[in-house]
Amino acid sequence: MARFQTLAQVVALVGQEVAVSEWTLITQEQVQKFAEATGDFQWIHVDVERAKAGPFGAPIAHGFLTLSLIAKFFDETLQIDEPSMGVNYGLNKVRFMAPVPVGSRLRARLKLLATEPVGGPGGSTGVQMTWEVKIEREGSDKPVCVAESLARRYPVSA
Numbered sequence: 001m002a003r004f005q006t007l008a009q010v011v012a013l014v015g016q017e018v019a020v021s022e023w024t025l026i027t028q029e030q031v032q033k034f035a036e037a038t039g040d041f042q043w044i045h046v047d048v049e050r051a052k053a054g055p056f057g058a059p060i061a062h063g064f065l066t067l068s069l070i071a072k073f074f075d076e077t078l079q080i081d082e083p084s085m086g087v088n089y090g091l092n093k094v095r096f097m098a099p100v101p102v103g104s105r106l107r108a109r110l111k112l113l114a115t116e117p118v119g120g121p122g123g124s125t126g127v128q129m130t131w132e133v134k135i136e137r138e139g140s141d142k143p144v145c146v147a148e149s150l151a152r153r154y155p156v157s158a
Contacts, residue, residue, distance in 0.1 A: 003079045007127060007153055010080060011115045018112050019077035023105040023138060024069065026061050031102055034065040048102075061100040066145050067091075070133050073108035074151070084153045089128060092148035098140065105138040118152055126154035 002019040004010050010018070028048065035041050043050050044060055051059035071088070100106065111132040120126040128150060135145040 001077055001079055004081065006082045007080055007084060007155075010078075010112065010129070011127060013112050014115055016112060017109055019110045021073040021077045021108045021110075023107045024072065026065075026100055026102055026104050026106060028059060028102045031059060031061050031065065034062055034068075038062070038064065040064075056099050056101060058101040058103070061102065061104075063096040063145070066096065066100050066106065066135060067094060067147060069106065069135065070108065070147065070149055073110065073133065073135075074131075074149075077108070077110060080153070083156045084126075085156050087152050087154075089150035089152045091150065092130070094145070094147040096145050098137065098142050098144045100137060100144050104144075106135055106144065107138070109134040109136065113148065120152070120154035124154050126152050128152050 031045050035046050040062055044054055044056065045051070045062055046059065048059050111134075112129060113132050114130040116128050118126050118128045129152070131149045131151065133145075133147050133149050134143045137144045
């Protein structure tokens with residue numbers, strides 16, 4: 001885990017890879033629960049037997065399931081001790097580059113692309129950070145997802 005005492009220490013790392021997450025296993029149970037939460041029951045995700053005979057040879061995770069892991073990857077890889085509140089501001093340039101077969105292990109590489117000051121709650125000044133998030137599948141040279149994640153951090157009273 002990359003740990004920082006202040007937000008300014010993170011901001012100073014623009015242009016650098018800041019953290020790499022641990023591997024996380026994608027299970028059929030996760031895929032099923034994601035389908036239930038979103039209503040996306042496409043057979044390539046939830047019909048195991050049919051998916052085995054399909055184009056990927058196995059059930060695959062939803063692209064949006066893979067994308068949703070970004071929150072987990074940030075939580076597990078970055079810690080900023082300075083009291084602040086973080087919010088997800090959105091995404092840019094999301095691409096799903098390769099399928100994620102159930103049973104795959106994924107990890108993320110987090111590169112800080114840019115920062116800029118932003119106004120916040122109660123007139124505070126925060127920082128918007130643009131992160132390149134490359135999600136890799138173990139054993140593959142090609143990322144499964146690449147996205148720009150926009151995150152904002154605002155100072156709070158301790």
